[in-house]
Amino acid sequence: MSERVARKGSVLHELYGDTDDIFYLDPFDYLPSTVERAAIDKVEHVIIEGGDGTVQGVISEFLRQEDRFANFPKFSIIPGGMTNQVAKNIGFASASPHRVKTKLASELSPTNNPLLIASELDGPDYSGFLFSTGAIPQITRYTTGQLHRKGIGGSLAVFGGILKGIRGDDATLMQLTSVHLDDLYEGEHLGTVITTLPGLILGLDPFWGEEEAPLRLTWVTSGYKKLGRNILGLWLGRKSVDRRKDGIFSVCRNEINYSYSGPVVLDGEFLSFPSGKFTVRASRPVTFLR
Numbered sequence: 149m150s151e152r153v154a155r156k157g158s159v160l161h162e163l164y165g166d167t168d169d170i171f172y173l174d175p176f177d178y179l180p181s182t183v184e185r186a187a188i189d190k191v192e193h194v195i196i197e198g199g200d201g202t203v204q205g206v207i208s209e210f211l212r213q214e215d216r217f218a219n220f221p222k223f224s225i226i227p228g229g230m231t232n233q234v235a236k237n238i239g240f241a242s243a244s245p246h247r248v249k250t251k252l253a254s255e256l257s258p259t260n261n262p263l264l265i266a267s268e269l270d271g272p273d274y275s276g277f278l279f280s281t282g283a284i285p286q287i288t289r290y291t292t293g294q295l296h297r298k299g300i301g302g303s304l305a306v307f308g309g310i311l312k313g314i315r316g317d318d319a320t321l322m323q324l325t326s327v328h329l330d331d332l333y334e335g336e337h338l339g340t341v342i343t344t345l346p347g348l349i350l351g352l353d354p355f356w357g358e359e360e361a362p363l364r365l366t367w368v369t370s371g372y373k374k375l376g377r378n379i380l381g382l383w384l385g386r387k388s389v390d391r392r393k394d395g396i397f398s399v400c401r402n403e404i405n406y407s408y409s410g411p412v413v414l415d416g417e418f419l420s421f422p423s424g425k426f427t428v429r430a431s432r433p434v435t436f437l438r
Contacts, residue, residue: 187216199229282339285411325410
């Protein structure tokens with residue numbers, strides 16, 4: 149479980165008390181040795197209590213040490229962070245001790261979902277669920293620097309940042325940056341978003357590519373129009389509308405190659421790709437029990 153969960157009170161600790169089976173990732177430096185121990189102990193089911201950053205960090209380390217496991221573990225996620233998009237999609241819906249206990253005592257439903265992996269040549273792999281360039285990292289910086297400081301967290305904070313950007317209240321949130329996306333697009337863009345999840349914040353699912361591939365990509369070009377209206381339409385489930393005339397595109401791919409030097413965020417964490425050239429691909433399927 150994350151440091152934040154340990155500080156505010158852990159559901160798992162409340163249910164099971166002090167036990168060697170609960171690991172507090174404070175500091176996060178303990179994570180590699182914790183995963184190594186899980187492999188030695190042949191752990192089959194890992195329960196993560198924390199937010200998106202904790203989920204991303206824990207599963208990424210398990211994937212890095214995948215070869216240590218004869219049978220790769222299954223995962224369950226209890227929401228416990230400032231943002232809990234992953235838990236809302238493929239984890240437990242509630243962090244209520246009673247509901248968590250009831251869930252864990254029942255037969256859990258499996259779902260298979262890959263992560264996305266971002267990496268540059270000779271660089272480390274970064275695994276997660278939501279990758280973005282352009283405006284989304286700019287909004288992320290605003291939400292962590294301003295809204296979280298005011299006690300506004302989770303989806304509400306992200307929505308507040310998006311709304312502020314669309315209204316034009318802060319020009320720094322909607323700056324155009326140059327990008328080259330494979331054979332898809334080259335030029336200035338407002339942003340790209342990639343996920344392997346079935347949806348994003350507050351029921352928004354801004355992806356409508358029909359190809360059979362795990363990476364769901366949407367990008368907005370420099371000539372975008374009617375952004376607020378298009379986001380509202382997507383929120384209402386209107387995916388059949390052709391948005392290309394408004395500079396908004398969506399496809400599904402197995403792999404996406406970037407040439408880009410602007411801000412990059414993966415599950416709320418800023419990444420650095422010094423070469424400006426990196427690839428996003430899908431991981432092996434991971435089983436989640438919920």
